[in-house]
Amino acid sequence: MGTLTLKKLDGSSLKLERTTTDSALGGQILYPDSEGYAAASTVWNAMIERRPGVIARVATEDDVVRAVAFARSNGLRLAVKGGGHNIAGSALVDGGLVVDFERMKRVTVDPKARTARVEPGATLADVDRATQEHGLLVPTGVNSTTGIAGLTLGGGFGWTTRKFGLTIDNLRSVRLVTADARALHVDRNQHSELFWAIRGGGGNFGVVTEFVFDLHPAGPEVFAGLVVHPFADFVNVVKSYERALANAPDELTCWAVLRKAPPLPFLPTEWHGREVVVLAMCYIGPLANAEAATGPLRAIGRPIADVVGPAPFAGWQQALDPLLTPGARNYWKSHDVASFNDASLEIIRQAINELPTEECEVFFGHVGGALTRVASDATAWPNRAAHFAVNVHTRWRDARDDQRCVAWARRIYDRLAPHAMGSLYVNFIPEGDEARVTDAYGANYERLVSIKRRFDPDNLFRANQNIA
């Protein structure tokens, strides 16, 4: 019972009786004093502290239609929460209405048709579990607790992108609730402009209530693991790594992670806490070819440890989870980089020698292969050239370290800029860097703007990397 004050898009406040929201919205309704509100208003990045006015934990498409209609008719601030992993915390909005998909996580696999119907609250782990049961997969990202919804709408890449393309390249259709509260089937033939836009354009065009993906046979066993080198060998290791990748088959993906070694059981204890280069690789071709395919990468230098071998794919998808648990403070700065030159390697070498905390890292996400064989204007995702998504990931626990940690990331990012491609992955843009959204979309930006004008002229869907 009681009244409720909600924030409107124009910044003003709206007072309502709770009975009004209770009858207008569907699903479970959470207010700041409800049990479960604290968990529902928490996201992966502990830097983000926002207090939504009301959270609708939707259970059906109709609940989503009702929420969008209510937000629109009252001019309310609106956010949409999938897995809550977005670094900028766009799943939450202060004082507004949050549509939360926590109760919609179902994944239904049709092994004959090789498709999966996925509800937007599912995590990558939910998707892997259901699809790998049939020896099938959809290419996604490398941290299994990430939400499928935000990852897909931004593009989505990980261990199997080079073989099967981005997550969006495997999207067959969606159900989408648009700003005028219509629920549409959207695919290549129906509402094709919207289908183009949502494949990379994020949550700008509506609320997805279901994704349908094409699946590919791979796993359940793949060949994967880590090779760890002393950081003193960084420059030689990266140069050899780039050479090895130039001839790598699409089935092989290898990310490089530069950080202080966590206390991994296979590392000699004297290496714990010291700077290392970790080559994290996954080969999804026939196991009989795995030693030959990974050989050039594993022959580099004199590693401290090599723990690469057969592994269940769904398990490998969770291998990095312990380093990426929710609850820490995180800040990212990211560049697409075509290749590394002496100057960029020196910038990164210095940065790793000045890591502000034990948990900070720089990683090179390896993309190319199938992703490059799709035209750059076929979806909203523009940078289809083979490249590395270089992410400076600063991670810490104490708010008193905010300035120092953020400054470290910004410093490397600024120094790397002249050696980068000018583009970046939209899903890696942190809070405060909205100006970089145009760089994320490059030549596709203007088309996104015109579709946004048509389908969301009032910018109801603005809690995202906004196409204003």
Ligand SMILES: Cc1cc2nc3c(=O)[nH]c(=O)nc-3n(C[C@H](O)[C@H](O)[C@H](O)COP(=O)(O)OP(=O)(O)OC[C@H]3O[C@@H](n4cnc5c(N)ncnc54)[C@H](O)[C@@H]3O)c2cc1C
């Ligand atoms: C630890 C970690 C590892 C990551 N690794 C990878 C990786 O390997 N590859 C990769 O590609 N990305 C990766 N990412 C980035 C990830 O893709 C984005 O953070 C993405 O936004 C997460 O989606 P989510 O649903 O969890 O996020 P949320 O924060 O819940 O949502 C993010 C935004 O997506 C939109 N959205 C969510 N659900 C819907 C919906 N149903 N309808 C419409 N819009 C919606 C909204 O605009 C929302 O603000 C990683 C992120 C983290 C934190």
